[in-house]
Amino acid sequence: xxxxxxxxxxxxKPAAAAPAAAPAPQAAPQAAPQAAPQAAPLAENMxxxxxxxxxxxDHIAGAGLDEATAAGMLGVxxxxxxxxxxxxxxxxxLDTLVNMLAATGLRLKISIxxxx
Numbered sequence: 001x002x003x004x005x006x007x008x009x010x011x012x013k014p015a016a017a018a019p020a021a022a023p024a025p026q027a028a029p030q031a032a033p034q035a036a037p038q039a040a041p042l043a044e045n046m047x048x049x050x051x052x053x054x055x056x057x058d059h060i061a062g063a064g065l066d067e068a069t070a071a072g073m074l075g076v077x078x079x080x081x082x083x084x085x086x087x088x089x090x091x092x093x094l095d096t097l098v099n100m101l102a103a104t105g106l107r108l109k110i111s112i113x114x115x116x
Contacts, residue, residue, distance in 0.1 A: 045094065052097035052108075053089045059104050060085070074100045 060070045060081070067081040074081070083091045084100075101108055 049089045049092060049094055049097060053084055056100055057085060074103045
């Protein structure tokens with residue numbers, strides 16, 4: 001039996017069957033991924049940024065400043081203060097947070113201890 005095209009009514013060859021795919025080779029079992037060597041320093045950096053950002057938020061809230069006033073005092077735009085007040089610390093470097101703290105008149109003291 002010959003198939004006909006529905007559009008033209010002409011005889012058409014049936015499509016050839018696709019060759020059977022070879023089974024994919026099984027991957028060798030892999031060891032569980034280990035934490036990246038930089039994970040600890042990155043975690044410490046984030047912890048420090050969270051601490052400094054918390055001090056800034058407490059200072060701004062304690063002084064009763066609105067976002068516009070705080071932005072002017074800290075020399076940044078309003079959206080930066082909104083990021084700070086909403087805990088988006090990934091948007092801030094340690095340098096930026098230290099500079100913002102200095103602009104409030106607060107001074108930062110650093111103490112260093114051996115890792116536990």
